[in-house]
Amino acid sequence: SQTIHQWPATLVQPVGSPLSLECTVEGTSNPNLYWYRQAAGRGLQLLFYSVGIGQISSEVPQNLSASRPQDRQFILSSKKLLLSDSGFYLCAWNYVTDTQYFGPGTRLTVL
């Protein structure tokens, strides 16, 4: 069966510091991968998706970036965090069935 992992689970970072969040999927090959953000009390905002290694599509221009160095690894990065980057970050994957499956999330607080 497929599983999806995210780490770290929680992160507190100062404004202006770099960021790296990692997502890995097990038990499937060539999945579509997604990064979403949830601000407090708000819905899901799609940030990036990837249909293959090195292929990244950005949905919202911002100071975040994403990379997919391996088939089942998706990384969310920033060179300099802003206060507005605080939120709950969710990674998800899907395949031909369309159903998206989510990881446990990373709570990021920027101070």
Place this chain on the structure above:
Amino acid sequence: AQSVTQPDIHITVSEGASLELRCNYSYGATPYLFWYVQSPGQGLQLLLKYFSGDTLVQGIKGFEAEFKRSQSSFNLRKPSVHWSDAAEYFCAVGAGGQNFVFGPGTRLSVLP
């Protein structure tokens, strides 16, 4: 482009009462429809999905949803709510691959 609305931002029900969460979508063809639940600080868990066939679909935790094409709706129901059902519920529409749109969510509170 597809879109999803969930008219109710917050619903409060008493434990044991019935529940219906509304979802309306906009899409030019028959969509794939989903309901997810999110407990505080957790990821999203799939409750149920509709791809085709029987318009009444059963999901986990005693939930069901009915697809009504004429109303462009996919409402979620549960006959008797438990305190553990308190969470955020998201309706979503899929249109193939990465074309996936979530509604804004409905927060469910359950009174003892």
